[in-house]
Amino acid sequence: MTQRVLDDAKEQLAAVEGGIAVLQAKYRDCLAKKEELDNKYQLCETRLVQADKVRGTDKIRQDNTALIPTDKIQYHGSTKSS
DSSP, X not given: OHHXXXXXXXXXXXXXXXXXXXXXXXXXXXXXXHHHHHHHHHHHHHHHHHHHHHHTOOOOOOTTOOOOOGGXXXXXXXXXXX
């Protein structure tokens, strides 16, 4: 009886350890994807700054802030449905 309980516990432990290994692999993949996206973001940001310089604009881009001219903003009524 005691051996049977111990064997069941060992099986459960093995299953949990297997799940942990899968989650660790997914985590590493997500970290790699995040780094790739960060690199692409930096490249795009650099290209935007360079494009602004080529066009001769003096807009400043920083911290994901978008500059929107106020004449481009329109109100289209309530967004709540009755």
